[in-house]
Amino acid sequence: MKLSRAGLGYGLGAYLIWGIFPFYFGLIAMVGPFEVVPWRVGATLAFCVILVSVTRRWGQVGAILRAPRLFGWFALSAVLLYANWQLFVIGVMTGHVLETSLGYFINPLFTILIGVVVRKERLTRPQWWAVGVAAVGVATAAVAYGAFPWIALGIAGSFGLYGAVHKHAGEQVDGITGLTVETFASLPIAIVQLLIVAGLSGIGVFSFGPGVTALVMLSGIMTAVPLILFGEATRRLPLSYLGFLQFLTPILGFLYGYFVMHEEMPFSRWIGFVAVWIALVILIADMFAQLKRSPSAQTNTGPIPLD
Secondary structure (H helix, E strand, O other): OOOOHHHHHHHHHHHHHHHOHHHHHHHOOOOOHHHHHHHHHHHHHHHHHHHHHHHOOHHHHHHHHOOHHHHHHHHHHHHHHHHHHHHHHHHHHOOOHHHHHHHHHHHHHHHHHHHHHOOOOOOOHHHHHHHHHHHHHHHHHHHHHOOOOHHHHHHHHHHHHHHHHHHHHHOOOOHHHHHHHHHHHHHHHHHHHHHHHHHHHOOOHHHHOHHHHHHHHHHHHHHHHHHHHHHHHHOOOOHHHHHHHOOHHHHHHHHHHHHHOOOOOOHHHHHHHHHHHHHHHHHHHHHHHHHHHOOOOOOOOOOOOOO
16 A cells, blocks of 8 residues: 555544544533533534435445444444543543543554454564563552553553454445444433433533533534544555554643643653553564565554454
């Protein structure tokens, strides 16, 4: 696959938008994480309906809905994506931006583990070293810090599994159609969650004024656009390039959490971050070595397909 300037632009756009998510969700933190996500699902579905109507893709959407097995895979990917969204929003709105950043730094390593467990792939010695260094670092940080980094590991696990399942379900499906089906499948979860929140504390999104309400509704566009851009980038760029671009998001998240939110970084937390960064350097060096030995090889540092 040849390097495409358009593909590079799509990829940069997707990861830069994802990178400003901590700032965006920080603006609506007063609403509450368990109310924001259901509204995010609803707003995303509304935006997708408009896109599907404009691009005349209802036939493709209907074909997936009439295929129980295929729709089942999309439903599973929808649940994993919903879980990832919820964990991310909880992390950002409760002052754990750095932990969400750590989760997305860990994600490539978790992807490798999916390849080992699901695909029975063999790792190179540097890859085993990378996984081991990251595991020791995270475990040491958890023990020393006194708290298990469940948000970081939950984000890495849910997004890694989502990428694998989505790749399996939608490899031949365009981004708009796939996102529409996934969002539709997660709508019942969003409705139930919103009803529970309303029963416990009432609907708060409308009580904070039109500005906050507009920002919450804008989350549909903010969610759909980078996912669509990412889908277009995957069609035009080698996965190795996407793997490098992927690190823009957690880097921006780390900078926001550390320099803007001034989150504490005790020594124990630095242990986890530094260990993961060392592991990523090992992975990148190994990837370059493989590409040098086989220029035509496309190293997969993104989601690993299950099929």
